[in-house]
Amino acid sequence: xxxxxxxxxxxxxxxxxxxxxxxxxxxxxxxxxxxxxxxxxxxxxxxxxxxxxxxxxxxxxxxxxxxxxxxxxxxxxxxxxxxxxxxxxxxxxxxxxxxxxxxxxxxxxxxxxxxxxxxxxxxxxxxxxxxxxxxxxxxxxxxxxxxxxxxxxxxxxxxxxxxxxxxxxxxxxxxxxxxxxxxxxxxxxxxxxxxxxxxxxxxxxxxxxxxxxxxxxxxxxxxxxxxxxxxxxxxxxxxx
Amino acid sequence: xxxxxxxxxxxxxxxxxxxxxxxxxxxxxxxxxxxxxxxxxxxxxxxxxxxxxxxxxxxxxxxxxxxxxxxxxxxxxxxxxxxxxxxxxxxxxxxxxxxxxxxxxxxxxxxxxxxxxxxxx
Ligand SMILES: Nc1nc2c(ncn2[C@@H]2O[C@H](COP(=O)(O)OP(=O)(O)OP(=O)(O)O)[C@@H](O)[C@H]2O)c(=O)[nH]1
Ligand SMILES: [Mg+2]
Ligand SMILES: [Zn+2]
Numbered sequence: 001x002x003x004x005x006x007x008x009x010x011x012x013x014x015x016x017x018x019x020x021x022x023x024x025x026x027x028x029x030x031x032x033x034x035x036x037x038x039x040x041x042x043x044x045x046x047x048x049x050x051x052x053x054x055x056x057x058x059x060x061x062x063x064x065x066x067x068x069x070x071x072x073x074x075x076x077x078x079x080x081x082x083x084x085x086x087x088x089x090x091x092x093x094x095x096x097x098x099x100x101x102x103x104x105x106x107x108x109x110x111x112x113x114x115x116x117x118x119x120x121x122x123x124x125x126x127x128x129x130x131x132x133x134x135x136x137x138x139x140x141x142x143x144x145x146x147x148x149x150x151x152x153x154x155x156x157x158x159x160x161x162x163x164x165x166x167x168x169x170x171x172x173x174x175x176x177x178x179x180x181x182x183x184x185x186x187x188x189x190x191x192x193x194x195x196x197x198x199x200x201x202x203x204x205x206x207x208x209x210x211x212x213x214x215x216x217x218x219x220x221x222x223x224x225x226x227x228x229x230x231x232x233x234x235x236x237x238x239x240x
Numbered sequence: 241x242x243x244x245x246x247x248x249x250x251x252x253x254x255x256x257x258x259x260x261x262x263x264x265x266x267x268x269x270x271x272x273x274x275x276x277x278x279x280x281x282x283x284x285x286x287x288x289x290x291x292x293x294x295x296x297x298x299x300x301x302x303x304x305x306x307x308x309x310x311x312x313x314x315x316x317x318x319x320x321x322x323x324x325x326x327x328x329x330x331x332x333x334x335x336x337x338x339x340x341x342x343x344x345x346x347x348x349x350x351x352x353x354x355x356x357x358x359x360x361x
């Protein structure tokens with residue numbers, strides 16, 4: 001594999017680089033591929049949940065554990081700038097959660113997930129969920145080896161988010177419009193937000209959600225159970 | 241964002257690839273930064289100035305940043321179209337999220353000065 005077009009002599013003049021070897025995120029993408037391989041080997045569905053700060057990620061995961069904790073084996077990794085608070089909230093409802101404190105870094109990188117996975121017992125786990133740092137900018141660029149990227153957008157944030165943060169919506173498979181119980185009080189149009197998201201990513205799936213009045217929680221849980229089953233089917237097909 | 245760590249990655253990448261002698265002649269580094277990379281050229285320049293000054297290295301090196309527009313590929317027309325107003329669609333109107341450019345974040349070219357003593361060939 002030719003890495004860089006250069007002679008054996010000392011470099012001089014202009015050296016043109018191969019686009020893949022000089023990619024500044026290649027270290028991250030390499031580790032993300034390792035994670036993907038390990039998850040495939042163990043038939044574990046891996047989700048990366050992203051949103052702005054406070055859109056309802058942890059609350060949704062609490063609800064998910066309450067509903068599905070008895071049916072499938074779920075583990076959670078939570079990224080946060082400084083505190084253990086989200087992991088504590090998840091443990092309080094019986095979740096098996098590990099906090100990754102990023103120490104001020106505004107996103108999770110694959111290497112952080114890889115390191116955290118070393119202290120997780122993944123035997124028999126069906127679903128590993130990563131709650132990313134609340135931020136729609138930086139986490140968009142960092143592949144964590146996930147099967148699906150799920151992005152929440154809350155009705156309290158305004159409906160202009162997709163076009164402001166296109167990379168995130170381009171790379172997400174599912175958009176959850178959260179806090180829809182507040183729709184009647186807010187100038188937020190679900191139709192507009194879905195249209196804008198689909199201008200960017202025509203294939204993105206959309207669900208409306210409220211953990212307060214229960215809208216969409218069943219649909220979300222069914223989506224999860226389906227994806228877990230699909231991952232296992234794919235694995236048994238590959239094995240047979 | 242993480243501009244400082246990106247600049248450090250630029251230097252680490254160069255240091256893994258080139259010798260100290262070669263890097264002592266480093267004149268300029270050209271980066272390609274896609275409009276979807278979520279990296280602000282101005283912030284990257286500021287980070288470059290901050291890192292080179294605080295580490296006392298590469299102080300005479302210039303950073304050139306080329307921003308790359310977003311283009312999507314349409315399999316029906318078999319061509320690329322620019323993305324306008326974040327509408328990811330071909331000029332024929334068909335939506336497409338097959339992004340062929342705009343996510344770049346890479347070192348594109350590196351310019352070196354001639355070695356101090358060049359022996360004639
Ligand atoms: N009205 C309403 N409030 C909600 C809903 N879901 C979450 N909240 C509230 O929104 C606030 C933030 O929720 P979290 O679940 O902590 O949000 P988060 O995305 O995990 O936040 P960070 O991890 O800090 O980014 C809390 O006060 C929740 O009670 C909902 O469906 N409706
Ligand atoms: Mg949270
Ligand atoms: Zn077309």
